[in-house]
Amino acid sequence: MNKLVDDFGRRIRYLRLSVTDRCDFRCVYCMGEDMTFLPRARVLTLEELTALSRAFVELGVEKIRLTGGEPLVRHGVTDLVESIGALPGLRDFAMTTNGSGLVKHAEALRRGGLARLNVSLDTLDPERFRDLTRTGDLSRVIAGIRAAREAGFEHIKLNAVILKGRNDDEVSDLVEFARRERLDISFIEEMPLGQVTEHDRAATFCSSDDVRALIERHHALLPSTESTLGPSRYYRMTDSDTRIGFISPHSHNFCSACNRVRVTAEGRLLLCLGNEHSLDLRGVMRRYPGDGDRLKAAIVDAMRLKPERHHFTTDGDVQVVRFMNMTGG
Ligand code: SAM
Ligand code: SF4
Numbered sequence: 001m002n003k004l005v006d007d008f009g010r011r012i013r014y015l016r017l018s019v020t021d022r023c024d025f026r027c028v029y030c031m032g033e034d035m036t037f038l039p040r041a042r043v044l045t046l047e048e049l050t051a052l053s054r055a056f057v058e059l060g061v062e063k064i065r066l067t068g069g070e071p072l073v074r075h076g077v078t079d080l081v082e083s084i085g086a087l088p089g090l091r092d093f094a095m096t097t098n099g100s101g102l103v104k105h106a107e108a109l110r111r112g113g114l115a116r117l118n119v120s121l122d123t124l125d126p127e128r129f130r131d132l133t134r135t136g137d138l139s140r141v142i143a144g145i146r147a148a149r150e151a152g153f154e155h156i157k158l159n160a161v162i163l164k165g166r167n168d169d170e171v172s173d174l175v176e177f178a179r180r181e182r183l184d185i186s187f188i189e190e191m192p193l194g195q196v197t198e199h200d201r202a203a204t205f206c207s208s209d210d211v212r213a214l215i216e217r218h219h220a221l222l223p224s225t226e227s228t229l230g231p232s233r234y235y236r237m238t239d240s241d242t243r244i245g246f247i248s249p250h251s252h253n254f255c256s257a258c259n260r261v262r263v264t265a266e267g268r269l270l271l272c273l274g275n276e277h278s279l280d281l282r283g284v285m286r287r288y289p290g291d292g293d294r295l296k297a298a299i300v301d302a303m304r305l306k307p308e309r310h311h312f313t314t315d316g317d318v319q320v321v322r323f324m325n326m327t328g329g
Contacts, residue, residue, distance in 0.1 A: 002060025085113020
């Protein structure tokens with residue numbers, strides 16, 4: 001029975017859990033070049049991450065997505081996947097990754113019960129990839145996607161953040177790549193999380209409608225009613241199994257149907273991506289170790305903090321000071 005209902009009648013069924021704030025990339029829309037990461041003692045332990053997941057599943061959460069930072073740089077991540085994958089009642093278990101660790105980890109993740117993977121990929125040009133991620137190697141990510149397929153992952157989805165003047169000329173190429181490799185793909189509007197100085201967000205903003213128009217030059221898009229409990233709106237093409245999704249926090253506000261909460265790597269329960277309302281669950285777990293009932297009571301109680309909506313705008317102003325890697329994208 002689901003016990004997580006907020007003041008607006010929304011039922012919380014989906015947890016996005018950040019397992020680290022660290023990352024081997026420094027994507028220009030996500031992080032600054034010089035990042036200071038959390039001291040280890042402030043990050044939830046693997047046991048705490050498992051206890052939290054158990055509490056949420058017992059309260060009725062059906063879907064957990066592990067994210068970060070980059071989840072695959074966390075030591076012991078495959079053990080964590082195995083513990084969470086074994087929780088009775090969990091119906092959908094996913095991870096969002098930059099893909100660079102998939103060659104190494106894909107098989108163990110699949111064996112541990114992870115069902116679905118989202119891999120972030122914004123460009124197919126190696127130099128541009130290096131430019132956008134500051135440190136990344138495109139060939140490793142492509143090899144990682146293929147390794148995941150071989151390990152038995154179906155419905156791998158690409159996530160692409162499109163920035164005007166940086167990679168909007170690659171929208172079609174990314175769609176063709178997804179079709180060729182039999183992947184789904186979602187296009188994400190850049191969100192004003194954290195202060196970035198590398199580019200002017202107002203100037204690079206590319207709406208989902210712009211991206212859709214670029215795709216429709218080559219393929220008719222048929223709206224689909226499919227949902228993965230996430231915020232994507234999906235479209236299909238007549239001649240391919242590839243689904244195309246749009247995540248549009250600016251242009252198509254999805255707050256009224258919001259069914260999710262996030263927990264940061266520090267154990268802060270965030271009730272909304274675009275607001276600061278939160279509760280320190282690490283504090284609860286460290287004050288009352290092993291007390292699952294108290295943890296669950298704190299989570300249930302926090303539901304009344306969930307705000308009705310976010311108020312992102314496209315003028316480039318930072319509305320939330322947290323970087324995306326702190327939030328768990
Ligand atoms: N490291 C993993 C990855 O890149 O897939 C997981 C964490 S990352 C923060 C999750 C997603 O958030 C990625 O798809 C990334 O492209 C997206 N993202 C990061 N910063 C963003 C921003 N400012 N606006 C929109 N999406 C962003
Ligand atoms: Fe790392 Fe993902 Fe952020 Fe890129 S988007 S810097 S891969 S956490």
